[in-house]
Amino acid sequence: MESIGKTAILYALADGESETEIRAAALKKGYALIKGKVGSMNTEKIFAAVETAAQREGLIRKDYYRDTHALYHATLDAFVGICRGQLGLGNMLRTVGLIFTVVRGPRTTEQVEDGEWLAVVLYGMIGAPVKGSEHETIGLGLNHL
Amino acid sequence: MESIGKTAILYALADGESETEIRAAALKKGYALIKGKVGSMNTEKIFAAVETAAQREGLIRKDYYRDTHALYHATLDAFVGICRGQLGLGNMLRTVGLIFTVVRGPRTTEQVEDGEWLAVVLYGMIGAPVKGSEHETIGLGLNHL
Amino acid sequence: MESIGKTAILYALADGESETEIRAAALKKGYALIKGKVGSMNTEKIFAAVETAAQREGLIRKDYYRDTHALYHATLDAFVGICRGQLGLGNMLRTVGLIFTVVRGPRTTEQVEDGEWLAVVLYGMIGAPVKGSEHETIGLGLNHL
Amino acid sequence: MESIGKTAILYALADGESETEIRAAALKKGYALIKGKVGSMNTEKIFAAVETAAQREGLIRKDYYRDTHALYHATLDAFVGICRGQLGLGNMLRTVGLIFTVVRGPRTTEQVEDGEWLAVVLYGMIGAPVKGSEHETIGLGLNHL
Amino acid sequence: MESIGKTAILYALADGESETEIRAAALKKGYALIKGKVGSMNTEKIFAAVETAAQREGLIRKDYYRDTHALYHATLDAFVGICRGQLGLGNMLRTVGLIFTVVRGPRTTEQVEDGEWLAVVLYGMIGAPVKGSEHETIGLGLNHL
Amino acid sequence: MESIGKTAILYALADGESETEIRAAALKKGYALIKGKVGSMNTEKIFAAVETAAQREGLIRKDYYRDTHALYHATLDAFVGICRGQLGLGNMLRTVGLIFTVVRGPRTTEQVEDGEWLAVVLYGMIGAPVKGSEHETIGLGLNHL
Numbered sequence: 001m002e003s004i005g006k007t008a009i010l011y012a013l014a015d016g017e018s019e020t021e022i023r024a025a026a027l028k029k030g031y032a033l034i035k036g037k038v039g040s041m042n043t044e045k046i047f048a049a050v051e052t053a054a055q056r057e058g059l060i061r062k063d064y065y066r067d068t069h070a071l072y073h074a075t076l077d078a079f080v081g082i083c084r085g086q087l088g089l090g091n092m093l094r095t096v097g098l099i100f101t102v103v104r105g106p107r108t109t110e111q112v113e114d115g116e117w118l119a120v121v122l123y124g125m126i127g128a129p130v131k132g133s134e135h136e137t138i139g140l141g142l143n144h145l
Numbered sequence: 146m147e148s149i150g151k152t153a154i155l156y157a158l159a160d161g162e163s164e165t166e167i168r169a170a171a172l173k174k175g176y177a178l179i180k181g182k183v184g185s186m187n188t189e190k191i192f193a194a195v196e197t198a199a200q201r202e203g204l205i206r207k208d209y210y211r212d213t214h215a216l217y218h219a220t221l222d223a224f225v226g227i228c229r230g231q232l233g234l235g236n237m238l239r240t241v242g243l244i245f246t247v248v249r250g251p252r253t254t255e256q257v258e259d260g261e262w263l264a265v266v267l268y269g270m271i272g273a274p275v276k277g278s279e280h281e282t283i284g285l286g287l288n289h290l
Numbered sequence: 291m292e293s294i295g296k297t298a299i300l301y302a303l304a305d306g307e308s309e310t311e312i313r314a315a316a317l318k319k320g321y322a323l324i325k326g327k328v329g330s331m332n333t334e335k336i337f338a339a340v341e342t343a344a345q346r347e348g349l350i351r352k353d354y355y356r357d358t359h360a361l362y363h364a365t366l367d368a369f370v371g372i373c374r375g376q377l378g379l380g381n382m383l384r385t386v387g388l389i390f391t392v393v394r395g396p397r398t399t400e401q402v403e404d405g406e407w408l409a410v411v412l413y414g415m416i417g418a419p420v421k422g423s424e425h426e427t428i429g430l431g432l433n434h435l
Numbered sequence: 436m437e438s439i440g441k442t443a444i445l446y447a448l449a450d451g452e453s454e455t456e457i458r459a460a461a462l463k464k465g466y467a468l469i470k471g472k473v474g475s476m477n478t479e480k481i482f483a484a485v486e487t488a489a490q491r492e493g494l495i496r497k498d499y500y501r502d503t504h505a506l507y508h509a510t511l512d513a514f515v516g517i518c519r520g521q522l523g524l525g526n527m528l529r530t531v532g533l534i535f536t537v538v539r540g541p542r543t544t545e546q547v548e549d550g551e552w553l554a555v556v557l558y559g560m561i562g563a564p565v566k567g568s569e570h571e572t573i574g575l576g577l578n579h580l
Numbered sequence: 581m582e583s584i585g586k587t588a589i590l591y592a593l594a595d596g597e598s599e600t601e602i603r604a605a606a607l608k609k610g611y612a613l614i615k616g617k618v619g620s621m622n623t624e625k626i627f628a629a630v631e632t633a634a635q636r637e638g639l640i641r642k643d644y645y646r647d648t649h650a651l652y653h654a655t656l657d658a659f660v661g662i663c664r665g666q667l668g669l670g671n672m673l674r675t676v677g678l679i680f681t682v683v684r685g686p687r688t689t690e691q692v693e694d695g696e697w698l699a700v701v702l703y704g705m706i707g708a709p710v711k712g713s714e715h716e717t718i719g720l721g722l723n724h725l
Numbered sequence: 726m727e728s729i730g731k732t733a734i735l736y737a738l739a740d741g742e743s744e745t746e747i748r749a750a751a752l753k754k755g756y757a758l759i760k761g762k763v764g765s766m767n768t769e770k771i772f773a774a775v776e777t778a779a780q781r782e783g784l785i786r787k788d789y790y791r792d793t794h795a796l797y798h799a800t801l802d803a804f805v806g807i808c809r810g811q812l813g814l815g816n817m818l819r820t821v822g823l824i825f826t827v828v829r830g831p832r833t834t835e836q837v838e839d840g841e842w843l844a845v846v847l848y849g850m851i852g853a854p855v856k857g858s859e860h861e862t863i864g865l866g867l868n869h870l
């Protein structure tokens with residue numbers, strides 16, 4: 001858990017005690033991190049859910065475009081990983097149920113002089129809008145803050 | 146570790162004792178899984194490394210096109226996640242150092258009647274061909290076998 | 291007409307007596323095949339029309355995700371051919387009037403040991419939502435079932 | 436200002452006296468040119484605004500598909516430049532405020548024997564639907580008429 | 581066989597007597613058409629083979645950029661259909677064996693007043709560089725000349 | 726010339742006295758800017774030329790990954806505009822002759838509190854590797870530094 005991307009991925013996949021431990025260890029090493037859920041056929045809701053949570057929890061400053069810009073592109077990169085090639089959900093008759101994590105901090109704990117970065121992970125299920133007709137998907141986006 | 150994608154992701158990120166535990170638990174639940182490394186500026190080497198390892202370790206049958214086809218598209222999907230939008234490495238002046246995992250088995254341990262699937266994870270560093278000028282990236286591809 | 295893709299293409303382009311002949315010859319060689327029409331500015335309707343017809347006519351099993359997954363990606367591949375680069379219809383101010391065919395069977399009549407595949411063809415007109423302001427387009431997607 | 440693309444770009448960026456001068460010089464050299472504005476989260480409105488203006492001002496002939504087809508693809512190419520990789524506006528939680536120019540004439544004033552071409556420029560701001568949370572973007576599409 | 585795209589598709593798929601008939605019927609209706617073969621892992625060879633053949637057989641004028649430009653984009657559109665999403669062959673560890681056809685003439689035999697168009701079809705096999713590890717693929721590109 | 730993108734575009738298009746004036750005015754307003762040339766069928770040479778020039782002229786700090794990362798993505802965005810949809814040059818049998826500019830400074834002269842940004846413009850000719858068989862193209866990428 002010494003790098004920002006790995007922290008964001010493991011935090012997204014964990015639950016229960018393991019989630020609490022990852023969070024505590026990350027905070028101790030100087031990372032700020034949040035976790036949320038979003039499910040939708042509307043792609044814009046993914047972007048909105050991540051941005052709203054990151055602003056509310058103070059991971060990025062509101063009304064400060066540099067932060068919004070950094071987060072937006074990290075989220076877009078993660079979303080491309082989720083879609084694997086052709087961007088779209090409802091317009092391609094598919095839906096997602098995702099957990100998202102956002103982590104702010106150094107690229108690795110040995111690169112603190114490099115300043116702060118943002119990592120966004122989207123992880124969950126993608127598939128037809130029919131219960132069970134779905135499989136896992138993940139996306140990770142990184143950007144300098 | 147009850148789903149194929151999560152298994153492939155956690156196995157890719159783990160090392161040491163934790164890696165051994167994930168492997169043992171996955172095998173017990175009916176998953177076959179392999180792990181390897183590949184670093185290159187040539188995109189085709191990623192595909193070749195994954196395919197060669199999967200055939201050698203018996204995760205897919207050699208000379209059986211259905212298996213090759215399933216693995217190829219899972220690898221391509223994972224690679225799209227790595228590249229986040231524009232496919233390419235050396236031609237875009239960037240390189241990768243990746244760990245890859247391939248897992249074969251049910252989508253989840255509760256969906257064995259759905260037959261076997263393949264999950265490919267690529268995880269590692271992407272960046273300029275200069276030491277340290279890089280950040281993490283991950284891609285996951287799933288396909289029915 | 292000894293391969294699945296050619297069968298799907300020729301069946302999509304044929305009408306009248308020729309269509310009946312292609313269908314009869316394909317059935318005799320072990321192919322199952324259907325044909326339908328869909329016109330829309332909403333991309334999801336293309337996916338829905340193909341899936342609904344394929345399930346209703348028994349080319350794929352309903353409530354069996356492997357089949358749905360195989361058909362979905364074959365349809366997506368065909369749709370990419372229709373759009374040629376940028377996925378979209380109404381959002382790019384264009385519309386389509388398409389014939390679709392779905393064929394299930396061996397890749398070629400000499401490769402029956404390779405199991406069953408699906409071929410989806412979309413063929414028709416793409417253009418501005420103005421009568422006559424359009425030209426032909428085709429897409430073919432193949433996937434192992 | 437001896438080439439069609441440069442003319443379209445400079446005309447899009449200019450205002451006041453400079454705009455009038457560019458227009459006059461371009462007309463003298465045999466170019467027809469128009470300028471308009473469009474702001475939207477709906478991508479199709481960009482296409483509609485450019486087409487409607489070009490037809491109304493006589494840069495392309497209405498009900499003549501070759502002209503519509505040439506303009507459509509020039510506009511699409513310009514739009515790809517605006518979006519830089521992933522086509523979309525509102526579905527990606529972003530919006531644009533654009534000036535567009537369309538220029539008809541020779542590729543360069545020294546290549547009149549090559550017939551008429553169309554250049555479309557989209558220039559303006561892209562960003563979050565929040566005042567000030569945006570940055571500049573440009574796209575240029577060229578096509579033979 | 582009254583439209584340019586259908587003519588190009590059927591001519592690509594036909595052989596023997598049927599090929600001769602399609603050709604004769606198309607010529608009688610005012611279409612010029614050629615057919616060739618190209619197999620490669622290098623994407624540029626597909627473009628070169630089509631352009632060289634079309635120039636040599638007089639379907640487009642050499643040293644006349646409008647014609648080259650029209651053919652180039654028709655070929656690119658057909659190639660996108662072949663690749664279905666991610667442009668590339670050898671760099672994605674895959675190869676093609678293709679038949680190509682180029683047809684010049686009206687969009688349909690009832691739209692001669694609309695001038696001449698070009699249709700490019702690429703049809704054949706795409707797959708791993710291993711005999712038999714491949715499946716069919718088709719792409720069609722149209723452009724006004 | 727009060728915004729970073731417009732400055733980069735106009736500086737790329739200007740020559741002679743006009744170029745000198747744009748440069749002087751931009752420097753006075755707090756922008757740092759450079760200009761160079763690159764022509765190639767190899768896409769990586771575009772990235773290398775821009776990066777090398779920007780580092781040599783001090784627009785970004787060498788061995789400082791945040792700067793390299795910001796410039797890389799701005800260059801990639803500009804390159805996407807140049808390619809309009811399908812990334813590639815020689816592999817698609819086309820070549821470019823480009824002027825590039827890089828500008829560092831505030832998004833606009835009224836947004837200095839928002840910190841420094843980078844703008845990359847690529848402008849020039851794209852076409853077949855045959856003299857005169859080419860047309861103009863432009864791309865602009867912006868990123869926060």
